[in-house]
Amino acid sequence: MEANGEACVLNGGSNGTAPKSSLSAIKTYGKKKMTAEVCHDDSAPSVKAQTIDELHSLQKKKSRPSTPKSAAAAAGVFSVTEENRQKLQLQSISASLASLTRETGPKVKAVKQQQDYLTPATLNTSDSALKFTHVLHNLSPAELYEHAVKYEKSSFITSSGALATLSGAKTGRSPRDRRVVKDAAAAGELWWGKGSPNIEMDEHTFLVNRERAVDYLNSLDNVFINDQFLNWDPNNRIKVRIVSARAYHSLFMHNMCIRPSPEELESFGSPDFTIYNAGQFPCNRYTHHMTSSTSIDINLARREMVILGTQYAGEMKKGLFSVMHYLMPKRGILSLHSGCNMGKSGDVALFFGLSGTGKTTLSTDRKRYLIGDDEHCWSDAGVSNIEGGCYAKCVDLSTEKEPDIFNAIRFGTVLENVVFDEHSREVDYGDRSVTENTRASYPIEFIPNAKIPCNGPHPRNVILLACDAFGVLPPVSRLSLAQTMYHFISGYTALVAGTEDGIKEPQATFSACFGAAFIMLHPTKYAAMLAEKMMKFGATGWLVNTGWCGGRYGVGSRIKLAYTRKIIDGIHAGGLLNAEYKKTEVFGLEIPAAVEGVPAEILDPVNAWADKEAYRQTLLKLAGLFKKNFAVFASYSINGDTKLTEEILAAGPLFD
Ligand SMILES: Nc1ncnc2c1ncn2[C@@H]1O[C@H](COP(=O)(O)OP(=O)(O)OP(=O)(O)O)[C@@H](O)[C@H]1O
Numbered sequence: 001m002e003a004n005g006e007a008c009v010l011n012g013g014s015n016g017t018a019p020k021s022s023l024s025a026i027k028t029y030g031k032k033k034m035t036a037e038v039c040h041d042d043s044a045p046s047v048k049a050q051t052i053d054e055l056h057s058l059q060k061k062k063s064r065p066s067t068p069k070s071a072a073a074a075a076g077v078f079s080v081t082e083e084n085r086q087k088l089q090l091q092s093i094s095a096s097l098a099s100l101t102r103e104t105g106p107k108v109k110a111v112k113q114q115q116d117y118l119t120p121a122t123l124n125t126s127d128s129a130l131k132f133t134h135v136l137h138n139l140s141p142a143e144l145y146e147h148a149v150k151y152e153k154s155s156f157i158t159s160s161g162a163l164a165t166l167s168g169a170k171t172g173r174s175p176r177d178r179r180v181v182k183d184a185a186a187a188g189e190l191w192w193g194k195g196s197p198n199i200e201m202d203e204h205t206f207l208v209n210r211e212r213a214v215d216y217l218n219s220l221d222n223v224f225i226n227d228q229f230l231n232w233d234p235n236n237r238i239k240v241r242i243v244s245a246r247a248y249h250s251l252f253m254h255n256m257c258i259r260p261s262p263e264e265l266e267s268f269g270s271p272d273f274t275i276y277n278a279g280q281f282p283c284n285r286y287t288h289h290m291t292s293s294t295s296i297d298i299n300l301a302r303r304e305m306v307i308l309g310t311q312y313a314g315e316m317k318k319g320l321f322s323v324m325h326y327l328m329p330k331r332g333i334l335s336l337h338s339g340c341n342m343g344k345s346g347d348v349a350l351f352f353g354l355s356g357t358g359k360t361t362l363s364t365d366r367k368r369y370l371i372g373d374d375e376h377c378w379s380d381a382g383v384s385n386i387e388g389g390c391y392a393k394c395v396d397l398s399t400e401k402e403p404d405i406f407n408a409i410r411f412g413t414v415l416e417n418v419v420f421d422e423h424s425r426e427v428d429y430g431d432r433s434v435t436e437n438t439r440a441s442y443p444i445e446f447i448p449n450a451k452i453p454c455n456g457p458h459p460r461n462v463i464l465l466a467c468d469a470f471g472v473l474p475p476v477s478r479l480s481l482a483q484t485m486y487h488f489i490s491g492y493t494a495l496v497a498g499t500e501d502g503i504k505e506p507q508a509t510f511s512a513c514f515g516a517a518f519i520m521l522h523p524t525k526y527a528a529m530l531a532e533k534m535m536k537f538g539a540t541g542w543l544v545n546t547g548w549c550g551g552r553y554g555v556g557s558r559i560k561l562a563y564t565r566k567i568i569d570g571i572h573a574g575g576l577l578n579a580e581y582k583k584t585e586v587f588g589l590e591i592p593a594a595v596e597g598v599p600a601e602i603l604d605p606v607n608a609w610a611d612k613e614a615y616r617q618t619l620l621k622l623a624g625l626f627k628k629n630f631a632v633f634a635s636y637s638i639n640g641d642t643k644l645t646e647e648i649l650a651a652g653p654l655f656d
């Protein structure tokens with residue numbers, strides 16, 4: 001507290017001169033003399049307003065345009081250009097919200113320009129055509145907070161300043177409701193059929209769902225528009241527009257996509273891809289192909305995605321990731337479901353792994369620069385993050401174990417599905433009452449050592465993370481290139497509860513490229529690109545088990561995060577590369593004899609199991625699952641290189 005002559009100082013000054021006695025302290029008024037022993041509330045000049053309304057109007061300073069304009073604008077041609085620009089932008093937004101099948105649709109009104117209605121209402125053929133929808137375009141986090149708290153029942157501000165909210169009935173993605181339009185081009189290019197995540201849908205059905213979503217959005221008083229970017233590689237940046245009904249969704253995407261500067265927003269133009277998120281509204285179950293009230297529909301030709309029947313925000317993030325998994329490989333760029341960080345000396349590591357295996361946790365590392373936690377591109381120029389934010393699991397989050405993530409949960413962060421104290425608004429991260437899959441979404445700059453812009457040179461280490469519920473994979477093994485490909489294509493883990501709707505318990509899963517739910521092309525396409533890049537740039541592959549140790553799930557326990565961190569430190573430092581190794585039976589994995597800071601007895605899983613026979617049985621069981629899973633890939637060639645293909649086939653588990 002600052003002591004000055006005007007304030008009432010009840011506890012003495014903070015300048016060390018306060019008298020010892022508290023009674024005399026009450027009478028101390030600092031340096032200036034005070035004439036009375038009471039404080040008057042008219043000691044400051046009065047406000048420059050005659051009425052309360054006038055007073056309120058003083059509170060908000062006009063902030064748009066908020067930054068210096070382009071050179072042309074500064075030269076005086078600004079006013080016309082600015083008007084035209086606003087008009088074009090509104091036309092583009094209005095076109096986004098236009099019905100495709102009717103002559104007229106609802107009118108779109110920009111909230112910042114109350115007079116400017118763009119859609120000419122020539123034929124008012126229905127009540128909906130008379131309706132105005134306010135467009136809230138690229139609102140700031142503070143504005144979105146206010147909307148959320150005011151209009152969304154489940155939104156609250158937590159004690160650390162985050163916006164806590166509920167995603168509704170769905171607290172994870174719905175992969176069985178993810179559809180892709182199979183037109184002639186997509187039929188030839190994409191991966192379809194058994195094992196593919198792309199459930200086919202026809203153009204007409206897509207349009208039915210699109211119309212439903214657009215009509216729903218237009219029936220609302222407000223819709224949120226986010227115009228943002230994907231990919232920090234300036235040559236391969238994609239413009240995306242997200243049209244949504246909830247402030248929560250708008251803030252989530254504000255955090256997750258790359259945020260344009262005011263100048264970039266000014267010249268944004270039309271988006272390359274648009275999401276219509278009408279998540280509160282179901283699809284019509286009588287519509288052809290619909291198997292539930294949820295549908296997430298991607299149309300590559302129209303560059304559009306429609307979301308009906310799920311409010312889980314991860315659908316938007318991962319839907320756009322799917323789009324990148326299509327667009328980038330076409331340009332010779334590999335898209336990756338991986339985390340990525342960089343050491344002080346510029347050594348880059350990629351962290352692959354399915355949901356819950358540790359990409360976010362392990363790429364967020366005090367000693368290194370964070371490039372990104374979940375989605376990257378690897379081009380001839382190096383690596384780049386696709387996103388502008390992180391999406392961390394929060395179950396059991398603690399400041400001791402994950403301090404940077406814990407501290408990132410503050411004003412601006414969206415906290416999904418967490419439980420908090422009604423009064424103190426203190427979050428209880430251990431509480432799984434809503435879901436196990438509680439999440440925090442924050443801009444990447446909330447991590448103190450984020451590398452911005454989020455790109456880096458070619459990776460030196462490629463770390464494959466598996467959360468092995470069987471407890472038989474070693475905590476760390478060094479992989480040959482063929483083994484790296486084998487495990488990349490296999491994409492093994494034991495799914496941790498909750499991220500995919502319907503899965504409640506850990507269970508062994510194989511997901512090609514550590515992200516089969518998001519890939520668009522056949523897995524061997526991505527694998528071939530990874531092999532080529534790893535060879536070309538000399539990266540080393542590693543398999544790290546962040547799962548069980550000393551017995552399977554239920555018997556053993558999860559490997560301590562502190563140990564996994566030591567292992568990762570050893571990989572980054574380079575010391576592990578040339579350590580002393582031995583080969584395990586069955587999987588033929590090379591395991592080091594020692595890792596600094598990790599008990600030697602856990603490095604070879606057989607030592608950690610009390611029941612050696614149970615260990616061997618479990619090992620063979622898992623090896624069998626690997627073999628069975630890989631059988632479907634055995635007939636595909638990787639890179640047209642039959643030698644590598646044979647080596648990959650031989651790099652899997654060997655047993656009778
Ligand atoms: N040994 C370990 N290594 C890594 N993570 C661990 C370990 N033990 C426990 N965990 C916990 O496992 C979870 C890993 O989740 P994380 O958010 O890193 O997953 P992810 O790979 O980023 O998944 P997603 O793609 O769904 O975001 C965290 O909650 C972390 O605290």
Ligand SMILES: O=C([O-])CC(=O)C(=O)O
Nearest residue numbers: 173314318354355374499
């Ligand atoms: O998309 C989500 O729901 C969370 C995530 O990162 C993943 O599952 O890989």
Ligand SMILES: [Ca+2]
Nearest residue numbers: 359360374391
């Ligand atoms: Ca993550």
Ligand SMILES: [Mn+2]
Nearest residue numbers: 337354355374
């Ligand atoms: Mn992910």
